[in-house]
Amino acid sequence: MKSNESAENYLETILILSQRLPVVRSIDVAVEMGFKKSSVSVAMKNLREKGHIVVSEAGYITLTESGKEIADMIYERHNFLSSWLIELGVDENIATADACRIEHVISPESFAAIKKYVQN
Numbered sequence: 001m002k003s004n005e006s007a008e009n010y011l012e013t014i015l016i017l018s019q020r021l022p023v024v025r026s027i028d029v030a031v032e033m034g035f036k037k038s039s040v041s042v043a044m045k046n047l048r049e050k051g052h053i054v055v056s057e058a059g060y061i062t063l064t065e066s067g068k069e070i071a072d073m074i075y076e077r078h079n080f081l082s083s084w085l086i087e088l089g090v091d092e093n094i095a096t097a098d099a100c101r102i103e104h105v106i107s108p109e110s111f112a113a114i115k116k117y118v119q120n
Contacts, residue, residue: 005104006043007043007046007047007050007052007070008070008071008103008104009033009073009074009104010029010033010040010043010044010047011047011052011053011063011067011071011074012071012074012075012078013029013032013033013068013071014029014053014061014063014071015063015068015071015072015075016032016075017029017032017052018062018063023058023060024060024061024062025059025060025061026040026041026044026059026061027040028062029044044061047067049064049065050066051067052064052066052070053067054065074103074104077099077102077103077106077111078099078100078103078117080111081094081095081098081102081103082096082098082099082100084114084118085098085099
């Protein structure tokens with residue numbers, strides 16, 4: 001399930017959009033992330049080739065099992081870490097930005113340990 005930060009951000013964005021919209025298209029991802037449509041198109045091609053998404057003939061993007069697994073992991077880390085940092089007194093904007101960086105580099109072991117510690 002190895003992926004890079006960019007791929008993880010795209011997958012997380014697709015997950016979030018799929019919770020808000022009836023269908024997700026490349027243009028939706030581009031608008032949400034503030035990227036050019038051409039950049040998103042290249043990223044979608046890479047995610048499709050890696051088997052993380054499928055794109056219908058109508059252009060609707062759906063996460064595959066592997067894509068959803070990665071997106072769920074990153075989204076859980078993001079929500080948990082940003083909430084925890086806010087609870088510690090960090091400004092919400094800073095906490096969200098920091099969580100966005102941490103979520104990609106923290107090991108599963110360290111994240112599990114922090115989560116366990118915080119929940120107890």
